[in-house]
Amino acid sequence: MKRVWWLLFFLIWPVLALVISVLAPTWNWGFPGNGRADSPLGEDIDHLFYVILILVTIVFIGTQVGLLYVLYSASGRKADRPAWYTHGNHRLEAIWTIIPGAILLFLAFYQMRVWANFRIESAFPEAARQHVVAEVTARQFEWRIRYPAPGKKLEKTPRLDDMYDVNIIHVPAGTPVTIQLRTQDVQHSFFLPSLRIKQDALPGHVIPVWFEVSQPGEYPLVCAELCGWGHYKMAGKVIAHAPEDYEALLQRKHIEQMDDGYREE
Ligand SMILES: [Cu+2]
Missing domain, CATH: 2.60.40.420 (Cupredoxins -  blue copper proteins)
Incomplete structure (x- = not known):
């Protein structure tokens, strides 16, 4: 029964983080200007922010769920069973390189128009x-x-x-x-x-x-x-x-x- 309490202890932080993030705008912890930009370019910039926020939230929830799973499944284990390690697994390395790389590449291209519009004089x-x-x-x-x-x-x-x-x-x-x-x-x-x-x-x-x-x-x-x-x-x-x-x-x-x-x- 003890491990359930530990599980709850680790669960409460990500849940709290999510709840506060969702409620923050109603407490006026959002962006300046009542949470909405007062300029068209500002609205584009906010949109980029939210796209990145959604991606980060998905990763955050994914890693927290993974962490909880590992904590829960390993906590009841007897000490005489060795932990599982992996080294030199090319397929795994390819996966964790290609997915973040693709996400970063997507963001780099996705924000280019707004960035150019803001900073590069010929695109004003x-x-x-x-x-x-x-x-x-x-x-x-x-x-x-x-x-x-x-x-x-x-x-x-x-x-x-x-x-x-x-x-x-x-x-x-x-x-x-x-x-x-x-x-x-x-x-x-x-x-x-x-x-x-x-x-x-x-x-x-x-x-x-x-x-x-x-x-x-x-x-x-x-x-x-x-x-x-x-x-x-x-x-x-x-x-x-x-x-x-x-x-x-x-x-x-x-x-x-x-x-x-x-x-x-
Ligand atoms: Cu100054």
Whole structure:
């Protein structure tokens, strides 16, 4: 009877792990953004995550069941019976090499489109490449945003009529946009958790990052690279506006800036 208790002891952990995994989203332990990505690319990334999660769960359940079977079948055995070992079994080795290899190969091909779409500039959506909304410069310990004046394109070198923000990036919702990511000092990481966007900012590089916010609203921006004592302060937000509100906001910013310019003279 004792071995049944041991069996239950080992059984309870995998069962607990499964139950907690299933219930986690209802306790708000799921992904940021109420468990759903707030961008189309983010939804693709979540889909990849769940495909991998399902595969891992199948392997997890398989190994746990195997372990329990071995524990149970061996626990009643007399000590004078030797354990079973295997060595140099080519068929077994081929099986445990080919199956994981095939799974990894499947995942490698399966995620290629999403990866290319996210990271490789030539695979960005055409609309994103056409619409460079701002330059985002990380520095200890804030995000500096530079927008081109309404109707102008963002130039590499700042222009007199450029407009600025700190820690807040205004973008239009429902359309792909690109930002040019830079850092002025150390390495930082531009992280929009609810959009599933994360990109390191590397000294000496200007890295284009595109994203599309599905709905107007505010989305947290944080630094995901420990960059110094004030790392925690690098919290900002992306504010997505309806396209007409966005245009109006840029016009308003432009006029405010012109006013400031006159007052200084
Ligand atoms: Cu940082």
